[in-house]
Amino acid sequence: MTAAPSSAPFSTCDFCDEHKGDMSGSFRVLPPVFQSFGGVAAFAGPVSTVKCHEDNTQVKAAVESPGEGRVLVVDGGGSLRRALVGGNLAAAAARNGWAGLVVDGCVRDVAELNAAAVGLRALGLMPLPTERRGEGQRDVAVQIQGVWVRPGDWLYADADGIVVSTQPLAA
């Protein structure tokens, strides 16, 4: 049993203790390449996805729509060349009830991100924004750092890491 941070209602370490023998693929762990931004340290919820490449049109549309406690997983292909989320989109995500965002790509406006009441993980900071060309896909299965994540999966992020499950996990 691992002590959870006082504010987190769950522990990814505890989930891993319980599910480390899972060979079904139902329980997955993302590689430890994400940095934590955003004003909420731990977050969880059902997954919605965006798949895009250096174009955040669909990310903007998603965070400007009701989040209903979900986590937006953005497959940006790991690109370090453009920021897919900045202060405005993080604030919109918080305002519209998204629990958090996991971005396989970069973000910008670090001070504004950290002031937003939303969880956020991303590969790093990059001040250059995208060009919005209207491209990208919504709610398709994506691969994040080689791990499949599907709309309707459950995602849990805390200070130790990020896990994904086809079923909600009991804290």
Ligand SMILES: O=C([O-])CC(=O)C(=O)O
């Ligand atoms: O609008 C963008 O492309 C990203 C950004 O800077 C913001 O969210 O504030």
